[in-house]
Amino acid sequence: MQSLSLAKRKFFARLQEKKFRDAEHLFVAEGLRTVRELLQHPRSQNNLVALLITTAQAETFSIPQSFTTRSFAASAADLRAICDTSEPQGIVGIFRQLVVEKEHVFASVATKTRALIIALDGLQDPGNVGTVIRTAAWFGIDAMIASAATADFFNPKTVRAAAGSLYALPLIRSTSLANDLATLKLSGFTFYAAALEGMDVRGVRPAEKSLVMIGNEGNGIAAELLGAADVKIKIEGDREAVESLNAAVAAGILMSLFAK
Amino acid sequence: MQSLSLAKRKFFARLQEKKFRDAEHLFVAEGLRTVRELLQHPRSQNNLVALLITTAQAETFSIPQSFTTRSFAASAADLRAICDTSEPQGIVGIFRQLVVEKEHVFASVATKTRALIIALDGLQDPGNVGTVIRTAAWFGIDAMIASAATADFFNPKTVRAAAGSLYALPLIRSTSLANDLATLKLSGFTFYAAALEGMDVRGVRPAEKSLVMIGNEGNGIAAELLGAADVKIKIEGDREAVESLNAAVAAGILMSLFAK
Secondary structure, X not given: OEEOOHHHHHHHHHHHOHHHHHHHOEEEEEOHHHHHHHHHOOOHHHHEEEEEEOXXXXXXXXXXXXXXXXXXXXXXXXXXXXXXXXOOOOEEEEEEOOOOOHHHXXXXXXXXXXXXXXXXXXXXXXXXXXXXXXXXXXXXXXEEEEEOOOOOOOOHHHHHHHOOOOOOOOEEEEOOHXXXXXXXXXXXXXXXXXXXXXXXXXXXXOOOEEEEEEEEOOOEOOHHHHOOOOEEEEOOOOOOOOOOOOHHHHHHHHHHHHOO | OEEOOHHHHHHHHHHHOHHHHHHHOEEEEEOHHHHHHXXXXXXXXXXXXXXXXXXXXHHHOOOOHHHHHHEEEOOHHHHHHHOOOOOOOOEEEEEEXXXXXXXXXXXXXXOOOOEEEEEEEOOOOHHHHHHHHHHHHHOOOXXXXXXXXXXXXXXXXXXXXXXXXXXXXXXXXOOOHHHHHHHHHHOOOEEEEEEEEEEEHHHOOOOOEEEXXXXXXXXXXXXXXXXXXXXXXXXXXXXXXXXXXXXXXXHHHHHHHHOO
16 A cells, blocks of 8 residues: 555545536545445446555455555545545545536437436435435436536535445536426427426326436425426325425435336 | 523433433424424424524524423523534424324224334434435325334434424334234234345235335344245345445335325
8 A cells, every 4th residue: 555645635635625526527435335335336447546544444444456556545634634524434535527428428318219317406415416316326317417506416425325326327417407408308308397286296107208307405496497397296295294205205206106 | 581591401411312312202303494394293382392592593583472481592502512413503492202102003003994004124324214204204104113223213313304204103112023013914914025035016016004114224124024024025226336225215115105
């Protein structure tokens, strides 16, 4: 294992800022479970930049052969400086963000006869966003697209909740969901929007090519987007008992119904 | 508003310990959203013990008339001493745990022709447990029953994730899930167990009286319980892409399929 230079430590610590993460196309995975899950994905071979590990953790965690040259000995203080969590369990991974060309993804789904895309408009809790990514990976969703107001895909809390699924599907950050929606509708997608005034989703027979949009935890989907919906859908429930479902649970139920 | 005595502050601070919470049949709700959601439930009328509020928060939060005699002025330091979160947003509620007689609940579901019970065996993340309670409330589930190894219903993180639904359904802590399961089977329940080796849940037609059990995040349901299952079920997915679904999402999908 190499030792961690001060310059590297400084550089990695700056990855706590979203701007810097995006400029460098990197993200930080904190803790044993998260690092282990990401390393299991074949894409990590090319995309692990550095594995930072304390001597205590190195005693029990066996670094896979192919990653040894990218491993650095770090102190607990080093890790605390780089991490969002106060207790990163002696291990942190620095990974490359998957480069996703939106035009490429859109062209690819345009040629398909069956596809499912999940869109997030303003989901603010990074844990929810990570859980939606994890669920989308499980159901083999073709792509996820999120408005600018949605929590960062590469926030440490998102990374943790995604449980190693960040390389499993194309994640697209949209500067205009309305424009992207129009493009996808032209290539045959039916746009389903989750909304309180929607119809009971159990009565809906999903189109072969579906785009399902989930809105903000409190306010739902923005009005201009909702207006473009082909079908508004909702998950029936008892609003006297509780105000709403958790957004990641709602997204999970919808994905389970729309996934082929 | 009354002032908060030192004795009361000490008493409330001890509610961070599970033992003390259970002995006193109380729990702590931290933060504006959680307190507000709980106060909306009619049961809070009889079950709010104390509302602790800083002068800053009291300027914007209007205390409902019926709760004014139970409201106390607290400092930020008071709240930090009582809370699990470091930033309780100037408001904390102390509530009574709903008293649930297991025999009464079992007798009630025994007489029903249709019912759905959710059982948790060893779910360890309090956020997941709270989210499952919230989802169960949404779908009007008849009762939830949890093994001793499952996270506390009244952990502050559970309370937060439950989003005001803690009074919406009977929550039962079981000392022997195996015994309780046997009792419920005798009164006509079919026992569905979530397990990797189960059948695709989409092919299952739920029985009129169903008990659906979800296991531990990593290890699933204990072998002795799994052996008693009438039907093992799973949510089909891509295990190459991600190891598993989040437990609360999996529970949500199953509840959406089994709820009538």
